[in-house]
Amino acid sequence: MTAITALLGSSRPNRWGPLGTTAAIVILAAVALSVLGPALSSADPNASDFASAYAAPGAGHPLGYDGQGRDLLARLLTGSRTSLLGPLWVVALSMAAGTIIAIAAAWVGGWLDSVVSAALDVVFAFPGVLLAMLVAAVFGPGLSAAVLALSVAYVPYIARLLRSAALAERRKAYVQALEVQGLGAVAICLRHLVPNLIPLIAAQATLFFGYAMVDLAIVSYFGLGVQPPDADWGVMVAGGQSGVLQGYPAESLLAGGCIVVLVVAFNVLGERLSDGSGQGGTFGPSRWWRPRRGGAA
Amino acid sequence: MNDLLRISGLTVRLPLDGEMRTVLSDVSLSIAAGEAVGLVGESGSGKSMTARSIVRLLPPGALVEGTIRYRGNDVPSLRGQRLRDLRSSVSMVFQDPRAHINPVRTVGDFLTEALRVNQRVARREAEGRAVRVLDEVGVADGPRRLRQYPHELSGGLLQRVMIAAALLTEPHLLLADEPTTALDVTTQAEVMAILDELRRERGLAMLFITHDLELAAAVCDRTAVMYAGRVMEIRASALLHDHALHPYTAALAAARPSLERRAERLVTTPGRPLSAFEAPDGCPFSTRCPHVRQRCHDERPDLRPLDGGQVACVRAEELAVSHD
Numbered sequence: 001m002t003a004i005t006a007l008l009g010s011s012r013p014n015r016w017g018p019l020g021t022t023a024a025i026v027i028l029a030a031v032a033l034s035v036l037g038p039a040l041s042s043a044d045p046n047a048s049d050f051a052s053a054y055a056a057p058g059a060g061h062p063l064g065y066d067g068q069g070r071d072l073l074a075r076l077l078t079g080s081r082t083s084l085l086g087p088l089w090v091v092a093l094s095m096a097a098g099t100i101i102a103i104a105a106a107w108v109g110g111w112l113d114s115v116v117s118a119a120l121d122v123v124f125a126f127p128g129v130l131l132a133m134l135v136a137a138v139f140g141p142g143l144s145a146a147v148l149a150l151s152v153a154y155v156p157y158i159a160r161l162l163r164s165a166a167l168a169e170r171r172k173a174y175v176q177a178l179e180v181q182g183l184g185a186v187a188i189c190l191r192h193l194v195p196n197l198i199p200l201i202a203a204q205a206t207l208f209f210g211y212a213m214v215d216l217a218i219v220s221y222f223g224l225g226v227q228p229p230d231a232d233w234g235v236m237v238a239g240g241q242s243g244v245l246q247g248y249p250a251e252s253l254l255a256g257g258c259i260v261v262l263v264v265a266f267n268v269l270g271e272r273l274s275d276g277s278g279q280g281g282t283f284g285p286s287r288w289w290r291p292r293r294g295g296a297a
Numbered sequence: 298m299n300d301l302l303r304i305s306g307l308t309v310r311l312p313l314d315g316e317m318r319t320v321l322s323d324v325s326l327s328i329a330a331g332e333a334v335g336l337v338g339e340s341g342s343g344k345s346m347t348a349r350s351i352v353r354l355l356p357p358g359a360l361v362e363g364t365i366r367y368r369g370n371d372v373p374s375l376r377g378q379r380l381r382d383l384r385s386s387v388s389m390v391f392q393d394p395r396a397h398i399n400p401v402r403t404v405g406d407f408l409t410e411a412l413r414v415n416q417r418v419a420r421r422e423a424e425g426r427a428v429r430v431l432d433e434v435g436v437a438d439g440p441r442r443l444r445q446y447p448h449e450l451s452g453g454l455l456q457r458v459m460i461a462a463a464l465l466t467e468p469h470l471l472l473a474d475e476p477t478t479a480l481d482v483t484t485q486a487e488v489m490a491i492l493d494e495l496r497r498e499r500g501l502a503m504l505f506i507t508h509d510l511e512l513a514a515a516v517c518d519r520t521a522v523m524y525a526g527r528v529m530e531i532r533a534s535a536l537l538h539d540h541a542l543h544p545y546t547a548a549l550a551a552a553r554p555s556l557e558r559r560a561e562r563l564v565t566t567p568g569r570p571l572s573a574f575e576a577p578d579g580c581p582f583s584t585r586c587p588h589v590r591q592r593c594h595d596e597r598p599d600l601r602p603l604d605g606g607q608v609a610c611v612r613a614e615e616l617a618v619s620h621d
Contacts, residue, residue: 182385
């Protein structure tokens with residue numbers, strides 16, 4: 001994900017503006033922190049020491065402890081890995097599936113296009129979080145179930161946008177010229193259609209990374225995602241709730257703050273990328289912080 | 298039969314505004330190996346549609362009747378690899394090179410793609426061949442051009458690149474769809490000269506689509522004149538231009554301004570060109586023809602052999618007599 005944004009950024013970073021650049025830096029910093037995690041905190045994120053529950057920050061423990069006496073910084077850092085890898089999988093799976101479905105529908109057209117569009121409309125009916133909880137309820141809680149369910153739920157949003165973009169691209173004269181040159185459909189799609197849709201795909205992937213992060217945090221918050229003692233930020237927000245009541249809001253605030261900062265960063269960057277992708281408007285599930293644009297969808 | 302391409306009774310209907318509309322009606326045409334055939338007519342007369350039928354580049358939902366045989370293969374029934382083989386053997390040069398080349402890939406990618414993907418030629422060798430063909434079409438400094446993007450090249454250069462791409466796969470038939478219409482008048486002549494010369498050198502057959510009767514006469518062995526989705530006349534180009542048999546051909550030739558004679562007004566043909574689906578039951582040109590008779594409204598004339606060519610006009614003989 002960040003590889004794509006970094007790749008796109010290397011050509012013309014200025015078009016993102018200061019806000020977009022800041023967002024990109026925040027994202028890169030978060031990735032660096034999660035990769036370097038163990039090097040930055042020597043404490044074991046899962047070792048509890050009840051004597052130091054809710055203890056204030058001290059030497060070697062710059063953020064203090066949670067209610068079970070675990071080092072907060074170490075848990076935030078390990079949690080960041082799950083919180084970043086989860087959405088990465090969701091985005092990778094839903095983007096791959098959505099792109100393949102969209103291009104197949106746009107290229108073949110006819111009955112396949114009708115069937116795909118109808119199937120996408122059916123999946124549209126299921127909100128991602130609900131689907132994830134349903135899957136967790138049926139197959140047991142866990143991160144992979146939630147990731148798979150969210151991936152499926154996001155496919156229609158991605159496939160619908162990419163289908164219309166691929167249809168427009170398919171009708172362009174250069175694609176017909178390639179057909180006349182005797183190139184096969186697969187070759188034209190892989191070598192021309194997908195590369196020319198990459199800016200749009202990258203913008204959508206960035207936006208959906210933010211959505212997936214929130215949705216996975218919600219699932220974890222309800223205890224249906226990552227299972228204790230493993231940490232992710234959603235689990236930590238939930239785990240810190242009792243502390244909030246007792247006057248120790250640090251765990252919930254820190255984990256929640258991380259989610260908010262990163263989601264905002266991904267949204268800002270996604271908007272900037274889609275502005276530059278040459279395709280009008282972006283398209284995704286409506287959120288309270290980002291209402292669906294009137295008529296655009 | 299030594300015909301490379303033989304089209305007979307080709308009728309194409311397209312879904313337009315919810316109904317099937319005829320765009321080509323009973324088109325018959327053949328091209329021998331190494332022969333250049335011109336296809337002349339007004340906009341919307343079905344010239345491009347004929348060329349596109351040959352490489353099966355018709356809009357979705359098109360209904361095709363009649364036969365198209367290319368080297369003995371029945372084109373409308375080709376699928377998959379055999380269709381790709383046909384398309385490798387028939388190259389097309391389009392009117393607007395800028396729209397027909399992927400703008401975000403380099404010229405080198407465009408030129409070598411068909412070779413590398415279809416014929417598994419190594420990149421280095423494909424680029425070597427591309428540079429040689431670029432040199433033949435008059436594009437110097439090939440290695441540098443290969444690394445450039447389409448927007449860095451002028452229209453004339455880009456059309457030469459497209460001709461180079463069409464020649465690179467060593468086709469047997471070239472479909473040139475108004476290859477010089479989008480170019481400057483000065484580059485038109487150069488591009489045309491290159492196309493004509495390379496075609497003759499390689500013994501390539503060509504279907505040359507143009508508005509320009511004189512250009513067709515200069516480049517092509519035979520010329521077919523189309524009107525409202527039908528072929529009105531096919532004859533040796535020189536004969537067609539100087540002694541038109543069909544009133545429509547005569548009208549086209551008369552409408553052409555000449556450098557030799559001074560005209561107060563340009564000659565026009567009354568009425569507007571009809572599409573195939575608007576054409577009346579009789580002769581499609583009967584609504585505009587100065588020599589129209591009742592017979593022309595009653596029956597639709599078929600192409601019939603006359604004077605070394607074919608013509609679709611019931612009064613062709615008497616009109617030809619009256620010309621002389």
